[in-house]
Amino acid sequence: MLDGKAARPFAELSGVSKYFSGARALEGVDFSCREGSIHAILGENGAGKSTLIKIMAGVVQADTGTLTVEGTPHRFSRPSEAAKAGIVCVFQELSLLPDLSVADNISISDPPRRFGLIDRRAQRERAEALLARIHCEDVDPRALIRDLSLSRRQMVEIAKALGKNPKLLILDEATSALTSRDVETVYNVLAELKAEGTGMLFISHRMHEVEALCDTLSVFRNGRHIETFDKGARTQDEIVKLMIGRDIVHKFPPKPPALSRKPHLAVTDLKWENRLNGVSLSVGKGEIVGLGGLDGQGQKELLLALFGVLRGVEGKVTVGGEGGIPSSPADAKGGRSRIALVPEDRKTEGLMLPMSIADNLLVASFDKVSQGPFIDPAKSRQAVADAIAQLQIKLNKPDDPVASLSGGNQQKVVIAKWLLTKPEVMLLNDPTRGIDVGTKQELYRLMRELADKDTAILFYSTDYAELIGCCDRVAVMYDGRIVTEFSGDAITEEALVAAALNITRPADAPAREAVPA
Numbered sequence: 001m002l003d004g005k006a007a008r009p010f011a012e013l014s015g016v017s018k019y020f021s022g023a024r025a026l027e028g029v030d031f032s033c034r035e036g037s038i039h040a041i042l043g044e045n046g047a048g049k050s051t052l053i054k055i056m057a058g059v060v061q062a063d064t065g066t067l068t069v070e071g072t073p074h075r076f077s078r079p080s081e082a083a084k085a086g087i088v089c090v091f092q093e094l095s096l097l098p099d100l101s102v103a104d105n106i107s108i109s110d111p112p113r114r115f116g117l118i119d120r121r122a123q124r125e126r127a128e129a130l131l132a133r134i135h136c137e138d139v140d141p142r143a144l145i146r147d148l149s150l151s152r153r154q155m156v157e158i159a160k161a162l163g164k165n166p167k168l169l170i171l172d173e174a175t176s177a178l179t180s181r182d183v184e185t186v187y188n189v190l191a192e193l194k195a196e197g198t199g200m201l202f203i204s205h206r207m208h209e210v211e212a213l214c215d216t217l218s219v220f221r222n223g224r225h226i227e228t229f230d231k232g233a234r235t236q237d238e239i240v241k242l243m244i245g246r247d248i249v250h251k252f253p254p255k256p257p258a259l260s261r262k263p264h265l266a267v268t269d270l271k272w273e274n275r276l277n278g279v280s281l282s283v284g285k286g287e288i289v290g291l292g293g294l295d296g297q298g299q300k301e302l303l304l305a306l307f308g309v310l311r312g313v314e315g316k317v318t319v320g321g322e323g324g325i326p327s328s329p330a331d332a333k334g335g336r337s338r339i340a341l342v343p344e345d346r347k348t349e350g351l352m353l354p355m356s357i358a359d360n361l362l363v364a365s366f367d368k369v370s371q372g373p374f375i376d377p378a379k380s381r382q383a384v385a386d387a388i389a390q391l392q393i394k395l396n397k398p399d400d401p402v403a404s405l406s407g408g409n410q411q412k413v414v415i416a417k418w419l420l421t422k423p424e425v426m427l428l429n430d431p432t433r434g435i436d437v438g439t440k441q442e443l444y445r446l447m448r449e450l451a452d453k454d455t456a457i458l459f460y461s462t463d464y465a466e467l468i469g470c471c472d473r474v475a476v477m478y479d480g481r482i483v484t485e486f487s488g489d490a491i492t493e494e495a496l497v498a499a500a501l502n503i504t505r506p507a508d509a510p511a512r513e514a515v516p517a
């Protein structure tokens with residue numbers, strides 16, 4: 001279905017297969033991409049997208065098949081070899097070293113030298129030029145990576161990749177950690193690169209993004225290349241069907257009728273540094289309350305404060321009328337409150353990568369599968385099997401290291417791990433980042449099921465559609481406060497966007513001011 005105007009391919013894979021311990025990641029894949037074009041790779045979690053680009057970027061080697069770049073066959077054994085041939089990848093998981101500066105990280109593989117020593121000035125200037133290229137002049141090259149937000153780190157990662165002058169830049173979920181401001185910046189940078197003739201491979205689970213940005217789309221399913229077509233040649237529904245092999249009928253589960261509920265989680269006048277400026281909010285048993293607003297308005301701090309991660313929080317927090325501000329995650333989880341948090345960054349906050357999938361699943365709920373001080377093997381096996389089935393985690397064996405799972409499947413393990421704790425209050429921090437459409441639907445269903453079992457759910461999402469589709473109420477945050485709450489039919493995109501920008505809302509969008517719990 002590709003049009004005839006396509007230039008000759010820059011990179012071509014032919015008959016490529018890759019197995020990990022006997023499990024298929026890719027099989028018999030033919031694929032090509034060209035310069036001066038943005039090419040999306042779509043597919044469910046575990047479809048083989050990352051494996052494909054890892055082969056092209058020299059991170060893993062194919063078992064069979066060939067890779068040709070500009071007509072020359074290659075078999076890259078490390079990323080530096082791929083970079084030499086013009087292929088550079090920005091990976092889904094950040095590779096920056098947190099204790100080094102931005103400038104150090106950007107030129108880590110080839111620092112500029114003078115008289116045999118690293119030329120700090122040239123290194124800073126290089127970083128400045130690259131940050132300017134991606135319109136991030138506000139990032140100080142001397143800043144330590146660990147002091148930057150996730151979004152800014154991702155931008156540094158892109159600057160670092162551009163420093164290698166790619167002819168083909170691969171972006172694996174590179175926008176999923178970005179704030180909306182940075183997403184827009186990245187879109188502009190990609191358009192500029194395309195105009196300069198750079199080719200791009202773009203992996204994203206956000207359909208609107210793919211449709212806005214990409215010229216060509218390729219769908220993968222179960223390790224096979226299903227189809228490649230030009231933008232506009234297929235409808236969104238057709239694309240989803242190609243990806244998951246079936247139609248999606250109802251994306252969001254039906255909501256129960258609006259009830260006035262007694263607050264179960266009650267938060268009053270919560271303050272922390274200058275990030276939380278007096279948050280008052282309540283979530284009833286069985287209720288899903290969304291947190292909206294532009295990224296960075298205190299939503300994450302609110303969830304972390306409720307989970308006992310932040311020090312020096314002031315105000316009042318009760319669960320079922322009891323308790324106080326949790327002093328630690330153990331305090332939040334234990335005792336009577338039973339608060340669970342699905343964190344944002346699975347690598348640093350959610351998973352122990354060298355440990356097995358099964359251990360990661362059980363780590364927060366050993367008490368539920370133990371008899372006295374001993375773990376009950378039958379109970380724990382059953383809990384693991386249930387969790388895997390419930391979230392459709394695609395794996396080889398539960399005893400494999402969790403690091404062997406695809407990115408989206410790792411995120412499912414984090415969610416399943418907290419579901420197993422059967423919390424009274426579930427805090428979700430943008431949990432569907434990097435998760436495919438089929439599994440998102442599954443997660444929405446699980447959230448509603450959990451709510452139906454009386455869990456109080458507080459759900460932060462950067463995706464308006466999710467807030468509208470899943471929540472009984474949405475509280476919009478601005479500058480560390482809840483500025484407005486919407487419920488029922490008043491939860492519309494227009495209303496949420498207007499409230500997020502803290503501008504006067506349209507007269508037809510009834511909203512009520514937030515009331516302290």
Ligand SMILES: Nc1ncnc2c1ncn2[C@@H]1O[C@H](COP(=O)(O)OP(=O)(O)OP(=O)(O)O)[C@@H](O)[C@H]1O
Binds near residue numbers: 405406
């Ligand atoms: N290092 C590894 N060891 C074992 N299995 C692996 C490894 N890397 C990938 N796999 C398996 O190969 C399959 C394809 O994974 P891949 O990461 O390519 O999927 P993906 O389409 O990128 O998924 P996602 O959208 O979740 O990132 C998965 O079943 C995964 O578990």
